[in-house]
Amino acid sequence: MFQVLRIAAVAASFAVLAGSHAASAAPRTDCRTQAINDLQRLSPDGHAIYRAMTDKKQFMVWLTCDDVHLGLSTSVHESVHMLTHERNAFPLIEGGEIRRPHEVSKFFPPREIAKKFDPKDAYVQTYLRPGAASSANDFLYLLDELNAYSHDLNSAVQLVSLQRRDRQADHRDGLAALMSFVMGYV
Ligand SMILES: [Zn+2]
Numbered sequence: 001m002f003q004v005l006r007i008a009a010v011a012a013s014f015a016v017l018a019g020s021h022a023a024s025a026a027p028r029t030d031c032r033t034q035a036i037n038d039l040q041r042l043s044p045d046g047h048a049i050y051r052a053m054t055d056k057k058q059f060m061v062w063l064t065c066d067d068v069h070l071g072l073s074t075s076v077h078e079s080v081h082m083l084t085h086e087r088n089a090f091p092l093i094e095g096g097e098i099r100r101p102h103e104v105s106k107f108f109p110p111r112e113i114a115k116k117f118d119p120k121d122a123y124v125q126t127y128l129r130p131g132a133a134s135s136a137n138d139f140l141y142l143l144d145e146l147n148a149y150s151h152d153l154n155s156a157v158q159l160v161s162l163q164r165r166d167r168q169a170d171h172r173d174g175l176a177a178l179m180s181f182v183m184g185y186v
Helices: 004-019 034-044 044-052 056-060 070-086 102-106 110-116 122-127 140-157 174-185
Strands: 089-091 097-099
Touching: 034 044, 034 070, 044 056, 044 070, 044 102, 044 140, 056 070, 056 097, 089 110, 089 140, 102 140, 110 174, 122 174
Parallel strands: none
Antiparallel strands: 089 097
16 A cells, blocks of 8 residues: 555656646645654654755655655655665664675575565565566665665654545555565575
8 A cells, every 4th residue: 555655656756847847737845844844853863864865856856745744754765775875885763874785685586585475465566576676686675675664664653743634554564565575585
């Protein structure tokens, strides 16, 4: 469910960017200052990720005014990926970082454990299906997802007062899926 909503949120962001020349499709950006203030007030860990981003616009790409709670947790998630790549290290929730262990890239590809899980599951499709994300080929990127979902859920919990009452996004699903994949792999 969360995955579906995340994909919808990402698609909406790109649709807004793609249609930004049309007056009728002008992106709603009026919520952004408030959203970052809320992030600072409610989720210091998520705000630390925002602060660490050199290009704040990259963080904003994922933030939609339609659902600030989902937008902020997705922004934190995607920004963790960017920081990991930039610094060659996994940023940790309470500060500090761990160097990326590139030696694990020599291990067998995570797609080989896909058969242990329901092939129709959206997370299996996204992260373990051959030809899907880098995590299907390289364990380093499965660890990268595990860390990004850890930040994502942590921020979602801290920001729970911003959650829309009319929507159900289960932020635990992503972290639970990645924990199962990593445990199934090792
Ligand atoms: Zn991710």
